[in-house]
Amino acid sequence: MEIAIVLWDRFTALDAVGPYQVLSLLPGADVKFVAEAPGPVRNEIRSLAMVADHALSDVTSPDLVIVPGGMESAQLDNRPLLDWLQAVDATTTWTTSVCTGSLILAAAGLLTGRRATTHWASLEGLKTYDATPVSERVVVDEKYVTAAGVSSGIDMALSLAGTIAGEEVAQAIQLLIEYDPQPPFDTGSPAKAGPKITENVRTLLTAATAAR
Amino acid sequence: MEIAIVLWDRFTALDAVGPYQVLSLLPGADVKFVAEAPGPVRNEIRSLAMVADHALSDVTSPDLVIVPGGMESAQLDNRPLLDWLQAVDATTTWTTSVCTGSLILAAAGLLTGRRATTHWASLEGLKTYDATPVSERVVVDEKYVTAAGVSSGIDMALSLAGTIAGEEVAQAIQLLIEYDPQPPFDTGSPAKAGPKITENVRTLLTAATAAR
Secondary structure (H helix, E strand, O other), rough: OOOEEEOOOOOHHHHHHHHHHHOOOOOEEEEEEEEOEEEEEOOOOOOEEEEEEHHHHHHOOOOOOOOOOEEEEHOOOOHHHHHHHHHHHHHHHHHEEOOOHHHHHHHHHOOOOOOEOHHHHHHHHHHHHOEEEOOOEEEOOEEEEEOOOOOHHHHHHHHHHHHHHHHHHHHHHOOOOOOOOOOOOOOOHHHHHOOOOOHHHHHHHHHHHHHO | OOOEEEEOOOEEEHHHHHHHHHHHHOOOOOOEEEEEEEOOOOOOOOOOOOOOOEEEEOOOOOOOEEEEOEOHHHOOHHHHHHHHHHHHHHOOOOOOOOOOOHHHHHHHHOOOOEEOOOOHHHHHHHHHHOOOEEEOOOEOOOOEEEOOOHHHHHHHHHHHHHHOOOHHHHHHHHHHHHOOOOOOOOOOHHHHHHHHHHHHHHHHHHHHHHHO
């Protein structure tokens, strides 16, 4: 099973690495990090770079595509990327995203009329592309699987792993990566964090986007 | 606050990226990926590479060091790495690890007589270096903070973020990365996974180590 993880300038690292750490352990998985041009691709805060070993043009029929999120605005009219997503989607078994990666899928026209999710602060953005925003951690609409913000890609990937290879394989992967979450706080959603922290984070995100 | 994340050949990606995604969002964080030589460093299953922007020798007084785990055997007598860890530990505020990264800290002599944790399948290995293995997700012994397998680095980093910058900052980071874990299965520890899956994973890990 060929898995293409798409890197793009200003992506968010955990969006890509969370699903990678799960799905790369599937029996027969052949994971390829792809980008417009091969080479290092830097994340949104610039202190991290991951290597794309392959150009988009070299990977033409992946079985599974994963689009991470990040500071995605420049990608929403990036024709080479959107055209590639459209082209490969014609033959994928699964087309997936984490965080604002779903906005990129939507901009490529792949989520029109579909239920999808994204980072909680960007949910409304899906409407621009005639997708129906759903505030759930993982949303499955036929072969289109979208995950909420950043860390949710791990949950999405475990769920997909179960569907693809069976529950026992997915459960073994969960044990292998010791995914027995014990966060010291319980503020992982706006409802749990409360209005004050939520507004602070929203302000921070708006400022970061404006600074771009 | 200078944060050095150490990359080494055959590290595990999520061990490094989990804590990165949390701690890089601390106000004033200056994260540097370091390795013996700058450039791409490949993970244990070779399909992922991250870039070390700095050589170990260029980063001499980080406030916080994070050592990821992975297929660590070749690092346990890697003198340049162990010597660097010893040297910078003299002035760090926090010396930390994820997964089998604690075995590397232990090999550098930094966990002697201390309580520490690591991946569940490697706990006994800590005794080789006169550290006391503790089967907890995050173990704090003064400035030495060790996390269990792979995904536990996210929990460790959130806990550290709270200690360093206050709970409200850590809680905002948790919301920003939407860390509201909802794994579809509950097999993240040997006790939860049961003996059959645990033995399967142990066999797999032994085979992978032997293949090296």
